[in-house]
Amino acid sequence: MRLLNRGKPRTRLSNSTLLFIIAGIIFLLMYGIAIVSFPVSFRQFQTFFDFFNLNAALFITTLGMCIVIIGGGIDISVGAVCGLVTMACALLLQSGAGNVWGALFLALGIGLAFGLMHGFLIAYLEIQPFIITLAGMFLAQGLLTTLHKEPLNVTNPDFVALRRFTIEIPWLGTVNRLGVFIPCEIKPGVIVVVALVVLYAVLMKWSSFGRNLYAVGGNRHSARMLGINVKKTIFLSYVLCGLTAGISGFVFLMTTGAGNIGNGALYEIKAIAANVMGGIMLSGGVGNLLGAPIGTLTLLTINELIRAAGVQSNLQAIVAGLLLYLFIVLQSIIMALRDRREFRLALPPWLKPHRS
Amino acid sequence: MTSLRRQFDRLSHLFLPLSVLVALLTINLVKGADYFKITMINGVFYGNIPNILFGASELVILSIGMTLVTAASRGQDISIGESGAISSAIFVQYVLNAGEVTIWTILAGFLISCVAGLVIGAFNGTLVSFFNVQPMVATLILFLGGRSIAFIIDGKVSPILANPISNQIGTVIPGVPIQTPIILTAVFIVIVAVAIKTTNLRLYVEAVGVNPSAARLNGINPKKVIFLTFLIMGVCSAVAGFIAVNKAGRHDSVNLLKFIMMDAILAVALGGNSLAGGKFSITGSIIGAYTIEVLNRTLLRLEVNPEAIKAFKSVFIIVLMVIASPVVRALARELLDKARAIVTGYSARQTGGLNKAAVSITDSSAKKEG
Numbered sequence: 001m002r003l004l005n006r007g008k009p010r011t012r013l014s015n016s017t018l019l020f021i022i023a024g025i026i027f028l029l030m031y032g033i034a035i036v037s038f039p040v041s042f043r044q045f046q047t048f049f050d051f052f053n054l055n056a057a058l059f060i061t062t063l064g065m066c067i068v069i070i071g072g073g074i075d076i077s078v079g080a081v082c083g084l085v086t087m088a089c090a091l092l093l094q095s096g097a098g099n100v101w102g103a104l105f106l107a108l109g110i111g112l113a114f115g116l117m118h119g120f121l122i123a124y125l126e127i128q129p130f131i132i133t134l135a136g137m138f139l140a141q142g143l144l145t146t147l148h149k150e151p152l153n154v155t156n157p158d159f160v161a162l163r164r165f166t167i168e169i170p171w172l173g174t175v176n177r178l179g180v181f182i183p184c185e186i187k188p189g190v191i192v193v194v195a196l197v198v199l200y201a202v203l204m205k206w207s208s209f210g211r212n213l214y215a216v217g218g219n220r221h222s223a224r225m226l227g228i229n230v231k232k233t234i235f236l237s238y239v240l241c242g243l244t245a246g247i248s249g250f251v252f253l254m255t256t257g258a259g260n261i262g263n264g265a266l267y268e269i270k271a272i273a274a275n276v277m278g279g280i281m282l283s284g285g286v287g288n289l290l291g292a293p294i295g296t297l298t299l300l301t302i303n304e305l306i307r308a309a310g311v312q313s314n315l316q317a318i319v320a321g322l323l324l325y326l327f328i329v330l331q332s333i334i335m336a337l338r339d340r341r342e343f344r345l346a347l348p349p350w351l352k353p354h355r356s
Numbered sequence: 357m358t359s360l361r362r363q364f365d366r367l368s369h370l371f372l373p374l375s376v377l378v379a380l381l382t383i384n385l386v387k388g389a390d391y392f393k394i395t396m397i398n399g400v401f402y403g404n405i406p407n408i409l410f411g412a413s414e415l416v417i418l419s420i421g422m423t424l425v426t427a428a429s430r431g432q433d434i435s436i437g438e439s440g441a442i443s444s445a446i447f448v449q450y451v452l453n454a455g456e457v458t459i460w461t462i463l464a465g466f467l468i469s470c471v472a473g474l475v476i477g478a479f480n481g482t483l484v485s486f487f488n489v490q491p492m493v494a495t496l497i498l499f500l501g502g503r504s505i506a507f508i509i510d511g512k513v514s515p516i517l518a519n520p521i522s523n524q525i526g527t528v529i530p531g532v533p534i535q536t537p538i539i540l541t542a543v544f545i546v547i548v549a550v551a552i553k554t555t556n557l558r559l560y561v562e563a564v565g566v567n568p569s570a571a572r573l574n575g576i577n578p579k580k581v582i583f584l585t586f587l588i589m590g591v592c593s594a595v596a597g598f599i600a601v602n603k604a605g606r607h608d609s610v611n612l613l614k615f616i617m618m619d620a621i622l623a624v625a626l627g628g629n630s631l632a633g634g635k636f637s638i639t640g641s642i643i644g645a646y647t648i649e650v651l652n653r654t655l656l657r658l659e660v661n662p663e664a665i666k667a668f669k670s671v672f673i674i675v676l677m678v679i680a681s682p683v684v685r686a687l688a689r690e691l692l693d694k695a696r697a698i699v700t701g702y703s704a705r706q707t708g709g710l711n712k713a714a715v716s717i718t719d720s721s722a723k724k725e726g
Contacts, residue, residue, distance in 0.1 A: 126682050130432070131622065131625045132674065136670065138667065142664050145666070269496065269500070316504075321501030322501070325483075328483065
């Protein structure tokens with residue numbers, strides 16, 4: 001290895017990559033623990049796919065939040081916007097005035113409207129993002145309760161067909177007790193999640209918008225010195241986040257099939273926690289977008305593990321908090337050791353980041 | 357004249373919260389002229405103003421702590437409601453297990469709950485200051501788990517505080533014409549004001565908030581200062597929890613001080629403080645907290661549909677923040693300057709001093725070029 005490295009300049013692992021690797025290791029560790037302690041349920045592939053099937057909306061919300069956090073901001077309205085979209089789409093479909101496409105456009109429109117409002121106020125009027133998105137959250141919640149208060153089941157036949165639609169993976173599955181082979185199933189929401197992850201990862205890695213966003217999140221003033229349009233970049237990041245929240249609302253409706261006041265509740269907090277576990281730092285400019293789904297998976301694995309372990313329901317929150325505490329402390333210790341240059345990760349050459 | 361001007365500049369950050377408060381009060385007055393009417397029932401003052409002071413007491417105390425945390429650590433503590441619930445659960449358990457309830461039991465319970473608040477503050481503060489975790493992430497832990505801890509301390513029920521002293525603390529003490537939470541809040545504000553005036557706290561917190569590395573080079577340990585602000589926040593949340601539980605008369609671990617951190621952060625921002633740390637104004641935050649309470653009550657008084665209250669509140673916040681935003685302020689200042697220039701130019705022409713004005717203009721442009 002030393003021979004290989006001779007003559008080449010030694011590049012340090014970037015903070016984003018390091019945190020991403022830590023997040024990946026933690027996820028594998030948690031899933032490994034889960035498999036070891038509950039082999040019956042966790043060894044089935046369907047359990048893994050069910051994370052995506054049941055929580056597709058959370059994955060999407062986390063992606064949007066991730067983009068805003070990398071740009072150095074925060075958007076705490078995502079959960080409320082998601083809930084508002086579910087209710088608005090449910091109302092539209094139930095009233096018979098619109099079909100599934102109309103509902104999709106409504107979802108995108110609501111998300112876009114919130115994103116544009118947040119982006120304009122935060123980027124061009126320089127108001128603190130926390131306050132504006134808090135107001136956005138209140139607005140979405142208020143509109144939600146004004147629209148409809150009772151749970152609303154969607155019975156539109158097209159939508160029900162879409163909701164019931166599943167994709168079977170014939171070569172992956174389990175044999176049940178009766179000896180019948182059951183293939184794994186994925187829902188259309190999962191495809192949306194995968195498509196968005198790929199799209200956003202490409203956007204963050206190779207587009208000028210993604211690079212600008214990292215620069216702006218890292219240091220706004222030096223980004224401006226470099227000639228980056230800071231305001232436009234921040235504006236676009238909030239628009240994207242709002243749009244993503246709209247999509248997540250539609251996917252949420254596809255998962256549960258009902259508009260409800262409690263839809264998307266606490267998603268903003270879950271999304272922040274998932275991003276932290278995925279190695280995306282809230283101070284901005286550091287983090288790999290792929291860390292967002294990894295962090296969400298870690299969060300869901302922990303929750304499932306606690307539930308499977310039969311922990312009392314009111315202790316679950318405490319255990320989740322303690323595990324979060326452990327991750328946070330671990331991350332911060334590694335970062336501190338790295339600053340003191342006492343921590344060196346010996347990576348195999350094929351895992352080294354590209355030298356450029 | 358200059359000293360007056362300086363005084364005005366010093367207080368200019370209070371302009372926004374005060375003008376909002378005045379606007380809200382005016383709306384209330386238009387709605388009904390008897391808004392300021394205070395009636396005396398059984399020797400105690402009641403009315404809209406005492407009710408606002410009564411209702412906002414916890415929020416005011418929490419916003420004081422939040423101001424300090426925000427100023428020093430450049431982030432917000434989102435676990436204040438939860439830490440208030442935990443410390444007040446300990447208070448309630450102490451009082452219920454103490455047997456006979458006297459004023460000393462209540463006082464001892466209060467002190468114990470303050471210690472619990474200190475422990476919680478130390479937990480958050482350690483994470484933020486020594487482990488360099490962003491405040492919002494560090495306090496997320498207790499935000500997630502705090503209510504469950506309070507629920508377990510409560511013994512999975514919501515215990516009732518049915519003793520006369522608690523009742524008096526929550527409502528009124530016989531013979532005193534003002535509701536007790538108002539008095540407690542006033543006492544707390546006075547203690548904080550004295551502490552800030554007599555110690556170097558303000559200087560240290562502002563120095564750390566403006567630039568931690570520069571503060572460290574000047575001999576201030578930023579970690580210690582941030583830790584201290586979180587300890588103060590812990591005490592504030594314990595006091596707020598004490599008042600809230602005595603007001604409610606029972607400890608409901610799920611709903612006690614729920615989502616109050618949003619209001620507290622909003623109060624800090626309304627008070628003209630930057631949420632990114634640095635210089636702070638506790639007076640502004642206190643006025644901001646009362647403004648939020650007035651806003652809530654105004655929306656109720658205007659008979660806004662209860663479902664739509666949050667939407668109205670958000671529109672109000674957005675309008676307010678737009679007016680207060682640096683860009684709009686700069687624009688307004690520019691317009692004002694332009695208007696002033698036109699007025700002075702006009703008056704100069706009126707007095708025949710056109711040449712003089714022209715000379716002064718060329719002078720100033722020459723200076724710029726030079």
